[in-house]
Amino acid sequence: MTPSRKKPNINCSPVDTSHFFGFAVSVDCVIFGFDENVLKVLLIKSDLPTFQDKWSLLGDLVELDEDLDSASYRVLKDRTGLENVYLEQVHTFSSVGRHPAGRVVSTAYFSLVNARHHQLRQLANELHWHPVADIQEMAFDHMEILNTCLAALQKKIQEEPIIFNLLENKFSLRELQYLYEAILGVKLDRRNFRKKLFTTGLLVDVDEMEENVPHRPGKLYTFNHGRYSQVKKKTFVGIDF
């Protein structure tokens, strides 16, 4: 039996829906990196007349035969040359007037890369790392997207140890602590921080020391991926407002 609604619904009734197929879909990637003890984001200059010389996120239109995850991986690989990077869908932005080219809804992803180890592609010479804290305005609704993704990152690193994606393979506890502090915008107690991180069992002592630091060198650690996969399943139950 067909429901007698005036406006049939795409999920239940076959109807003419052709006039709805006028959207473009894009992805915008908030690519975070950590360098000089500062959280940075990779931006590119916009050449659109509307946003002359404003900075914008790296994004692209999604092809008609491509899904969102693939599109954001493609953007990331094309721009940074990196593969296998951490990438997470955050939110879809859809204000009617958000893009001058027409009706474009955009799905935001954040990505975590090692800012030092990757060479920006030569051909992308308008591509730059910007300290997140310094950014005041951007093209499109990208300031809102950046803020949303930063909040998502802050929340996520307190729930899962994705933060290691921002560091080199080997890192000192100081680097790790400074990174937490940069993202969360807080100061942490060094002794308590170390205690807490060691109890997670996620740090592997690689029996090496920092080199070329102008002070007593610290031990280097690496992230215990295997341990994390095991522990990941434990479901937390609590009510914490």
Next chain:
Amino acid sequence: MTPSRKKPNINCSPVDTSHFFGFAVSVDCVIFGFDENVLKVLLIKSDLPTFQDKWSLLGDLVELDEDLDSASYRVLKDRTGLENVYLEQVHTFSSVGRHPAGRVVSTAYFSLVNARHHQLRQLANELHWHPVADIQEMAFDHMEILNTCLAALQKKIQEEPIIFNLLENKFSLRELQYLYEAILGVKLDRRNFRKKLFTTGLLVDVDEMEENVPHRPGKLYTFNHGRYSQVKKKTFVGIDF
């Protein structure tokens, strides 16, 4: 200076992008309710040939002059008659073959309503509340959407007291506890549960008792909205894997 990339990017260079505008965008609402101590979700029968008689979520195509939040509010209001309901964007689903009508990406929302107080619209006689735990298969990728939204709900109620949207204005602590247990799929200790909820300061004793219960009636409480708005700002900092 224009970047010399082969494939200009919609965020930086003006180019012909017309062939990208072939998407439709939809919203799908996972409308949760709580009745008979069971978490339920509002579903409708699909009449699409591909999904004959399968159940699907309530959703609709987004108009070209409408944003996603508005579209999901519209769906919710049209189907349940309710306004001012809790609604939260969760994730956008975009598999290339997910919809038989063409390239439709769909943004999922979850919504919390009081299943008892609202009358389903007469004209929607294929609309039914289903126990979430009983659902095995659905039309489209709606099973995946439901699972994703359930996980989002489970996580969210442990962070913010949105759960009160599922109850009547006045409720007993037993009802509240059963609701938590139904959503999280766990058993909670009654004394510790009460202690924890009282310390939040979010419960207001309305000095009334349950009626028509076949046992000793419990006190009724209401949710302290004002208190929540105040407390909401306190930012939590910690590292909890």
Next chain:
DNA sequence: TTTTACTTGTGTATATTAGACACAATAATA
């Protein structure tokens, strides 16, 4: 009116976790 069934309302003791806090040792540099 008594009994039964079911649920309310309450507190304490223990274990775990979070947070505050100081000093000696190490390497590099001047």
Next chain:
DNA sequence: TATTATTGTGTCTAATATACACAAGTAAAA
């Protein structure tokens, strides 16, 4: 060899989470 910057380490206290039992209230049935 003195200076600078950072490492590495432990304890005490406070707060929070968890486990756990019994008397009393109401309705319904005997």
